[in-house]
Amino acid sequence: MALIVREADLGPRKELGRGGFAVVSLLSQYQLPELPGRALVYKKYKDKIRPVSVFGLSQLVDLRHGWEPARRQQLDAAFNWPVRVVTDDGPGASGVLLPLLDPSYFVRMTDSYGGVHENPAEGQYLTATRDWCTQRGVPFPTLEQRYALCYSLVRAVGMLHKAEVVYGDLSHKNYLYRLTPKLSVTLVDCDSMRPRGQTSVLGGLQPHTPDWEPPEALAAKRRNDGIGFAAQNYHTDRYKLGLAILRILAMDVPRAAEKRDPDLVRRHLPPHLFRLLQASLTAPPAQRPDARTWFEEMRR
Amino acid sequence: MTEMLVLPFYVVADVSYSMTMKPPAVDGVAALRPIDAANEIVKKVKIALENSPLLGDKVRFAMLDFSDDAQVVIPMCDLTKVDPSQIPQLQARGGTSYVAALQLLKRQIPIDVGQLKADGHKVHRPAVFFLTDGEPTDPDHEWKASFADLTDSSFKERPNFIPFGVAEAKKELLDQLVYPQQRMRSFVQRTGEDPSAAITSMAEKLVGSIIASANSIQSDGMGGTFILPDDDDGDVWL
Numbered sequence: 001m002a003l004i005v006r007e008a009d010l011g012p013r014k015e016l017g018r019g020g021f022a023v024v025s026l027l028s029q030y031q032l033p034e035l036p037g038r039a040l041v042y043k044k045y046k047d048k049i050r051p052v053s054v055f056g057l058s059q060l061v062d063l064r065h066g067w068e069p070a071r072r073q074q075l076d077a078a079f080n081w082p083v084r085v086v087t088d089d090g091p092g093a094s095g096v097l098l099p100l101l102d103p104s105y106f107v108r109m110t111d112s113y114g115g116v117h118e119n120p121a122e123g124q125y126l127t128a129t130r131d132w133c134t135q136r137g138v139p140f141p142t143l144e145q146r147y148a149l150c151y152s153l154v155r156a157v158g159m160l161h162k163a164e165v166v167y168g169d170l171s172h173k174n175y176l177y178r179l180t181p182k183l184s185v186t187l188v189d190c191d192s193m194r195p196r197g198q199t200s201v202l203g204g205l206q207p208h209t210p211d212w213e214p215p216e217a218l219a220a221k222r223r224n225d226g227i228g229f230a231a232q233n234y235h236t237d238r239y240k241l242g243l244a245i246l247r248i249l250a251m252d253v254p255r256a257a258e259k260r261d262p263d264l265v266r267r268h269l270p271p272h273l274f275r276l277l278q279a280s281l282t283a284p285p286a287q288r289p290d291a292r293t294w295f296e297e298m299r300r
Numbered sequence: 301m302t303e304m305l306v307l308p309f310y311v312v313a314d315v316s317y318s319m320t321m322k323p324p325a326v327d328g329v330a331a332l333r334p335i336d337a338a339n340e341i342v343k344k345v346k347i348a349l350e351n352s353p354l355l356g357d358k359v360r361f362a363m364l365d366f367s368d369d370a371q372v373v374i375p376m377c378d379l380t381k382v383d384p385s386q387i388p389q390l391q392a393r394g395g396t397s398y399v400a401a402l403q404l405l406k407r408q409i410p411i412d413v414g415q416l417k418a419d420g421h422k423v424h425r426p427a428v429f430f431l432t433d434g435e436p437t438d439p440d441h442e443w444k445a446s447f448a449d450l451t452d453s454s455f456k457e458r459p460n461f462i463p464f465g466v467a468e469a470k471k472e473l474l475d476q477l478v479y480p481q482q483r484m485r486s487f488v489q490r491t492g493e494d495p496s497a498a499i500t501s502m503a504e505k506l507v508g509s510i511i512a513s514a515n516s517i518q519s520d521g522m523g524g525t526f527i528l529p530d531d532d533d534g535d536v537w538l
Contacts, residue, residue: 020512020530046530111347113384119351128353136350172354173515210518257354258519 003061004054005097007088013042021049021202026100032083039100042086043191049202051092056194056201057085061096063163063195075163078156080188093201096191105176105186109136123172123185126248127257139179143251143268148183150245151298156187157241158291161234164196168232170240171209172247172257200232207232211258214239216285235285241294242280272297305422305517305524308360308376308412309345309510310459312405313338314432315365316396318467323494334433334466337499339389341506346379346387348507356380358514358524360416364408366401367394368437376412398436398477402446409457426459427513427526429506430477433467433495444476451479460484460526464502466495471538484528488538505529 013025027040045052064072064081075081082096107121112135125138126146133140141149153175160167167174169192177185194200207230208217214236220228242262249265250256256264262277269277276289276297315335323331342363349355356378363374373388409426416423436443451458461479465471465488474486487505489498509529517524 020508109351111350113343113347115347117347117351124352124354132353210516210524213518255357255519 003058003065003083004085004087007042007044007086007094010042010086010097016041021046022095027097030097032097035083035099040083040097041100042095043082043098044086044095045093047090050090050094053201054085054087054093056198057082057093057096057191059195059198060165060191060193061085063165067163075159077184078152078159078186079190080186082191098190101176101186101188102178104178104181107138109138111136120188121176121178123175123177123244123248124257126177127172127250129254129256130252140252141179143249145179145183146248146251149177149185150248151295152177152184153244153248154241154291154294154298156185157237158295160187160193161237161291166194166196166200166232166234167237168192168194168200169206169209169212170237170244171212172244173209175244194232196234208236212240212243214285234290235288238280238288238290239285241291242277242288245277245294246281272300303420303422304357304519305424306358306360306416307424307510307513307517307524307526308362308409308416308426309506310362310364310405310409310426310428311341311345311506312364312366312370312401312428312430313341313373313390314367314396314434315390315392316367316394316434317392318396318433319390320392323496331494332496332500334495334499335390335392337496337503338431340500341503342374342379342387343384344503344507345510346382346384348511349380352511355511355514358517359510360412361510362408362412363390364401364404365390366397366404367392368397368400369394370397370400370404372404372408376415395437396432396434397438398432398443399438399446401430402443402450405459406446406450406455409459413457424513424517424524424526426457427509428459428461429502430461430463431499431502432463432465432469432474434469435473447477447479462486462528463488464499465489466493466498466502487529490538 010027011029013027015025017024022043022045025042027042030040061082080098082098084097085093086095088094105121106118109117109119130140174189175185175187192200192202217229246265247256249268250259262281266274280288319335320333322333349359360376361379362376364370365373413423462484463474463477463486465474469488471488474488478484478486509527512527
């Protein structure tokens with residue numbers, strides 16, 4: 001089945017925002033038969049990162065399409081997965097279509113001038129102090145809520161690895177959270193994920209967000225090993241999952257987003273989970289606990 | 301405690317009288333005066349920094365203005381900790397002396413960098429966003445000499461320098477104020493564009509550059525770099 005669409009067929013679009021590598025626009029009329037009523041956005045890559053491989057992106061899009069509906073629904077809830085590859089008259093892919101993020105994954109913030117903004121609820125807000133949140137009117141989640149968000153993140157990474165896909169650049173900017181109607185997270189920027197055994201089409205742009213580099217990447221950087229630094233695999237995902245859990249649970253610790261010491265949250269975790277966190281952050285790569293182990297231990 | 305790497309940014313704004321000239325209304329909508337648009341720059345930067353719990357610690361911001369003379373309007377600070385009511389507004393006065401601005405930068409940067417280091421920070425090379433709406437009133441050889449002095453390799457804190465030109469500013473002149481020449485560039489408004497709209501666009505570029513630069517910083521101070529504003533909207537800038 002052709003899961004590639006032409007930009008010229010997308011109809012009218014309205015720009016929602018632009019980042020370093022892409023411009024995101026809402027498609028006001030374009031719909032997909034398998035997602036009736038679901039609004040879509042077009043993430044168009046800037047020229048400076050093109051050409052982007054159509055084949056590589058198609059692997060991700062086709063993978064999702066091949067799942068049975070129940071499984072696809074679960075993954076769609078946990079990931080903002082690309083649903084079509086888009087091409088124009090330029091080289092390679094011009095971008096991807098993605099489902100519009102649910103409004104529950106946005107947080108309302110008040111700035112110091114009294115202006116109100118609806119921002120994507122990036123995980124970075126979970127690392128903010130209580131004072132920071134209070135000043136901006138952002139809810140400061142309880143420990144129980146944070147625990148539930150960690151559980152949702154563990155479940156998402158577990159599903160992804162079961163589907164044999166490496167996420168890659170997991171960071172506090174690449175997952176969004178919500179406290180209502182259901183405590184959950186959803187991962188974004190999924191076009192840079194890669195099916196295991198393949199190269200990410202966008203992963204080279206930023207292999208690891210600063211302060212999220214696994215120890216083996218930092219060691220590679222110190223010996224000027226660029227390829228070693230950029231490596232992303234299940235092991236690096238597992239390290240970053242541990243780091244995310246640590247930083248979500250740190251609660252009201254200044255600069256929690258930079259912390260790597262599991263002792264910081266020892267008091268917030270039962271011993272069996274604290275051991276998992278220690279292993280995630282300090283064990284050799286191959287001995288880091290996988291998401292499934294986290295999932296099962298968190299359900300105990 | 302690990303030293304935190306901070307990125308100092310300077311906005312240097314031309315406040316010559318021409319910055320107060322109101323462009324004609326478009327479709328019945330009154331345009332902003334360029335100086336009013338320039339005053340919005342600080343607000344945009346401040347809000348962008350406030351939106352992230354991670355960036356305030358990494359960015360330091362100062363604003364200077366210049367006409368016949370130059371002055372520090374907002375001393376180097378963490379903008380997220382400043383009350384909006386305390387932020388001074390740019391006021392127009394006099395002509396357009398690049399020399400005054402460049403000489404003030406040369407004096408001020410070492411003071412600011414020294415203070416940040418004394419506070420326990422590692423300090424990245426400063427970045428200067430230089431906004432002007434016209435040609436300098438100084439003789440050519442004087443502003444060129446001041447710029448050469450500011451960017452001389454013997455000046456340890458020499459800044460990255462990115463000029464933005466609106467209204468009457470000339471590309472061929474502002475290209476001479478780019479430093480380093482190989483890695484930075486000028487942004488000069490296309491003829492016929494509304495200068496206020498161009499300054500608003502500049503503010504967005506500046507915010508994007510500050511955020512991207514701050515996001516590149518590692519907490520251990522081992523990584524981080526100044527990231528030049530995007531140049532993908534060629535419909536506004538030459």
